[in-house]
Amino acid sequence: MLKSLRRFFGEKASGQVARQRMQVVLMHDRLDLTPDILEALKNDILAVLSRYMEIDQRTIRVDLEQGKEYTALVSNVHIKRVYRRGDAN
Amino acid sequence: MAGKTLVVTSGKGGVGKTTTVANIGTVLAKRKKSVVMIDADIGLRNLDVVMGLENRIVYNLVDIVEGKCRKEQAMIRDRKLNNLYIIPSAQTRDKDSVQPEQMKDLCCELAEEFDYVIIDCPAGIEQGFRNAVAGAEVAIVITTPEVSAIRDADRVIGLLEAGLLRDIHLIVNRLNHRMVKKGDMMSTTDIVSLLAVPLLGVVPESEDVVVSTNRGIPLVHDKGSRAGLAFRNIGGRLCGESIPLEEDAGEKFLDRMKRLIWS
Numbered sequence: 001m002l003k004s005l006r007r008f009f010g011e012k013a014s015g016q017v018a019r020q021r022m023q024v025v026l027m028h029d030r031l032d033l034t035p036d037i038l039e040a041l042k043n044d045i046l047a048v049l050s051r052y053m054e055i056d057q058r059t060i061r062v063d064l065e066q067g068k069e070y071t072a073l074v075s076n077v078h079i080k081r082v083y084r085r086g087d088a089n
Numbered sequence: 090m091a092g093k094t095l096v097v098t099s100g101k102g103g104v105g106k107t108t109t110v111a112n113i114g115t116v117l118a119k120r121k122k123s124v125v126m127i128d129a130d131i132g133l134r135n136l137d138v139v140m141g142l143e144n145r146i147v148y149n150l151v152d153i154v155e156g157k158c159r160k161e162q163a164m165i166r167d168r169k170l171n172n173l174y175i176i177p178s179a180q181t182r183d184k185d186s187v188q189p190e191q192m193k194d195l196c197c198e199l200a201e202e203f204d205y206v207i208i209d210c211p212a213g214i215e216q217g218f219r220n221a222v223a224g225a226e227v228a229i230v231i232t233t234p235e236v237s238a239i240r241d242a243d244r245v246i247g248l249l250e251a252g253l254l255r256d257i258h259l260i261v262n263r264l265n266h267r268m269v270k271k272g273d274m275m276s277t278t279d280i281v282s283l284l285a286v287p288l289l290g291v292v293p294e295s296e297d298v299v300v301s302t303n304r305g306i307p308l309v310h311d312k313g314s315r316a317g318l319a320f321r322n323i324g325g326r327l328c329g330e331s332i333p334l335e336e337d338a339g340e341k342f343l344d345r346m347k348r349l350i351w352s
């Protein structure tokens with residue numbers, strides 16, 4: 001009775017909660033992002049971006065962000081200067 | 090022609106590997122296939138009690154591997170089916186007594202003589218797991234609709250794929266249709282979409298399983314059992330028959346009536 005009342009007031013069924021939790025957990029398990037892999041990823045992103053713009057290398061951050069229904073890879077980079085076409089390489 | 094080698098595995102313990110091995114083996118034997126089941130859980134042997142053959146053990150898996158007996162001497166024939174055998178595991182040895190290469194050789198030899206070689210894998214992902222998986226060409230991963238079992242199953246699937254065992258099938262065990270209907274249990278659809286492995290069958294939660302292991306008679310002999318029916322269907326699918334998968338909604342009325350008459 002109490003349970004169906006709670007359900008009525010918007011509490012999610014536990015099966016659905018389990019499914020959403022597992023989506024997140026399995027993604028983390030499969031990704032297996034150890035700190036050194038994350039560091040390598042950061043350097044790779046840095047290298048690619050540097051081909052197009054001058055960036056502040058110290059400010060780059062790469063994080064996994066946990067949304068309600070998704071996991072996102074979020075990277076914040078400060079741009080110092082964008083190259084003109086024909087500039088640099 | 091060489092037979093098929095299957096390994097039944099799960100990562101997590103207590104989800105029903107041994108029960109599944111016993112029932113799949115029995116159902117395939119009932120379908121006139123020659124079957125040998127290997128208990129690869131060294132130190133924690135159980136397949137023999139589940140099959141009701143615990144009094145007949147003389148030699149075991151480690152004895153074969155160490156050359157103390159011929160493999161025929163360690164094979165125990167089932168009480169009812171004369172084309173069904175088990176090779177019991179050693180109770181007082183540890184997992185390092187067998188090497189993956191030795192398991193591989195044994196499975197190859199057995200597959201020459203039998204239609205099916207079914208390996209009961211120990212829980213965990215260490216040496217015992219590697220041994221059990223070494224000789225297999227098909228993996229059946231068992232999970233229950235619980236978060237811990239699903240997570241472990243996902244890990245095992247990852248390890249199997251990394252070891253180049255790509256023919257992987259999923260069995261969802263102990264599904265409680267009533268709880269799924271109420272929304273308090275993940276459905277088969279949820280689990281399959283999480284694990285992304287083809288589904289071989291769904292076994293409903295049932296007290297019959299305890300009763301059958303108490304007696305040492307596999308469930309598939311019991312025509313009135315719903316879980317037994319699920320295992321019979323799994324056996325049929327393994328033989329290549331296209332039997333529709335059990336729905337999350339549960340049993341159809343007519344099937345239920347049929348089953349009630351048998352029970």
